[in-house]
Amino acid sequence: MSVALTSPAAPGHLHQQEPLRVMLVDDSVVIRGMISRWLGSEPDIVVAASLRTGREAVNQLERINPDIAVLDIEMPELDGISALPLLLAKKRNLVVIMASTLTRRNAEISFKALSLGASDYIPKPESTREPGAAETFRHDLVQKIRHLGARARRSATHPAAPAFAPAPDRLREATHRAPPVAHPSAPVVKRSFSQQNPRVLLIGSSTGGPQALMSMVAEIGPVIDRFPVLITQHMPPTFTTILAEHLARASNRPAREAIDGEAVKPGHIYLAPGGRHMRVVRHGTEAVVALDDGPPVNFCKPAVDPLFSSAIDVWQGSVLAVILTGMxxxxxxxxxxxxxxxGSVIAQDEATxxxxxxxxxxxxxxxxxxxxxxxxxxxKLVRLFSGDRS
Known part of the structure; x- marks a missing residue:
């Protein structure tokens, strides 16, 4: 049975102080109840509706008027991947977070959902009775709702800013639009690029990263051919396997999850496997991958910091790192x-x-x-790896 928990907010009158309105769509009453309890304890989030099928979500979208939809993949009547485009057709700036269990099929569907305009994905724990898994799921879900919802509202209240939509074609549109909304922090102070020639490219990314990575690796073939590329994307097991396959197709270069102990060679893209940190160590004259099963770093596993910090022991100052979109x-x-x-660091800008x-x-x-x-x-990477220091 579907239960609307709050009355819909009037469109066009959303303020930053108002709670983010979430629509839960999952055929499991256990999952819906658990998430509703979690979100109900957050002061800036309200569960606007709890629905059983994608059909209910599509039919009731205007009445509920949510900011965010947490959409299960496997549901009766209308599954998540079928409901997604119908929801976005009705409300273009709706933030949709796909939720699925960790199977290869669901990972593939989640990647397809990203290409269709879903904002992000989140893997559901295999068992909600495992405290650690449930707490990780809770933390990640709340953070995604909070950050993605805030971004969507800023875009809605600043028409010049890029409309929130992480699908690849819409990401490309965003790169040509107006400057981002002003950041409340101090002005950004930039450093000069290192005068040392870079010998490795490191990339770290999280929310929105898969789409950004696929767009970027398609354009850096000359770099990949001459230098190793190592990537840490915040992503669970199985999903990283699929991401590596997508990166290989996008770049037309070898790309796969890194293997513990393998030598790092030019011409290859190495992706940190889900659930393990990736570092690099020197073994004789070679740089070698070192995977470990240590605790999460910055709530993440794999995390970017272990890769970045380890690289200087191998390449010293000849490291060029890129930090892409992410929470x-x-x-x-x-x-x-x-x-x-x-070494040197490049960051993606706020607008994109x-x-x-x-x-x-x-x-x-x-x-x-x-x-x-x-x-x-x-x-810029192609120029820097070709010797341009400006």
Missing amino acids: GSDGTRGGKDIVTAG SVVWGMPGAAAHAGICSAVLPLNQIAP
């Missing part, structure tokens, strides 16, 4: 280590980031030599 501040501490060792958390933290920490729109990062 939190992962990558800033490791980026500071890179800069201290003589799905969430300007990670790149914004790095930019305001004063460690970046450039803060660029997504479509300008790849050309």
Whole structure:
């Protein structure tokens, strides 16, 4: 049975102080009840409706008028991937977070959902009786709702800012639009690029990262051919397997999850596997991948900081790192280590980031030599790896 928990807010009169309105769509009464309890305890979030099928969500969207929809993939009558385009057709700026269990099929569907305009995805724990898994799910879901919802509202109240939509074609549109909404922090202070020639490219990303990565690797073939590329994307197991396959197709270069102990070679893209941190170590004259099963760093596993910090022991100041869209501040501490060792850091700008958390933290920490729109990062990398120091 569907239960609307609050009356809909009047469209066009949303204020930042008003709670974000969430529509839960899942055929499991257990999951709906659990998430409703979690979100109900957050002062800035309200569950506007709890629905059983995608059909109910499509039919009741105007009445509920949510800011965010948490949409299950597998449901009766109308599943999540079928409901997604119908929901976005009715409300273009709706933030849709796809929820699914960790299977290869669901990972594939989640990636398809991103290409159709879903804002993000979240893996559901295999068992809600495991306290650790449930708490991780709760933390991640609340953070995604809070950050993605806030971004969508800012876009709605500042028409010149890019409309929130992470699908690849809409990401490309965003790179050509007006400057981002002013950030409340201090102005960004940029550093000069390192005078050392970079010998490795490191990339860290989170929310919105898969789409940004696929767009970027398609344009940096000359870099990949001559230098190794190592990527940490906040993503669970199975999903990283699928992402590596997508990166291989987008770049037309070898890309796969990194293997513990393998040598790092030019011409390859190495992706941190879900659930394990990726570092690099020196073994004789070679750089070698080192995976570990340590605790989460910055609430993430894999995390960006371990990769960034470890790279300076191998390449010293010849490291160039890029921090793409994502929540939190992962990558800033490791980026500071890179800069201290003589390397350089580039951050994605706010206008083209799905969430300007990670790149914004790095930019305001004063460690970046450039803060660029997504479509300008790849050309800049090609020039830097070709010897341009400007």
